[in-house]
Amino acid sequence: FFQIPVFFSLFQIFSRFIELKGASFLWIKDLTLPDRFIKLPTNIPYFGEYLNLLPIMLIILNFLQQKFTNITVSNSEQKFISNFLLIFIGVIFYHFSSAIVLYWFIQNFLTFIYQLKTKKTHA
Numbered sequence: 001f002f003q004i005p006v007f008f009s010l011f012q013i014f015s016r017f018i019e020l021k022g023a024s025f026l027w028i029k030d031l032t033l034p035d036r037f038i039k040l041p042t043n044i045p046y047f048g049e050y051l052n053l054l055p056i057m058l059i060i061l062n063f064l065q066q067k068f069t070n071i072t073v074s075n076s077e078q079k080f081i082s083n084f085l086l087i088f089i090g091v092i093f094y095h096f097s098s099a100i101v102l103y104w105f106i107q108n109f110l111t112f113i114y115q116l117k118t119k120k121t122h123a
Contacts, residue, residue, distance in 0.1 A: 007104075014099035027053070031099040052094055054101040059090040061105065065112045069119065 014020060020031040028035045037053035063086055093101050 010103060011096070011100050014097045014103070017099075020097075020099055025098075025102070028098045028102075031102075032097050034095055035098040035101070046091075047094065052098075052101075054098055054105060055090045055093040055096075058093055058101065058105050058108065059086050061108050061112065062086050062089060065108065065115070069112070069115045 014032065017032070022029075023031045025031060027037055034050070034052045035054045036050040038051040040047075040049055040051055043049050066082060066086070093104065
């Protein structure tokens with residue numbers, strides 16, 4: 001809950017920060033734009049001409065985090081909602097600047113590692 005104001009401010013900074021314009025990182029050619037990993041043969045509605053890898057990696061990481069850290073959900077409605085939220089996060093982040101998606105991915109990755117280490121310590 002406390003991350004929301006920070007997230008909104010980072011969203012504004014990363015999309016408008018002039019120093020990030022044209023800055024590259026790994027396969028990302030411009031951190032102020034979506035990562036555009038692979039050019040698709042056709043234009044797909046909402047997704048466009050490019051496949052953005054970072055939101056897909058974020059969905060996979062959230063899925064792994066959900067499987068390794070949560071208690072098993074027995075209610076089918078709760079399973080549907082948790083799976084829907086995984087996809088919803090990817091859809092929301094799909095057109096964001098790659099800098100904000102990269103920040104969110106790294107933050108989730110470090111949280112996941114921390115949760116795994118604390119789970120091993122308490123087990």
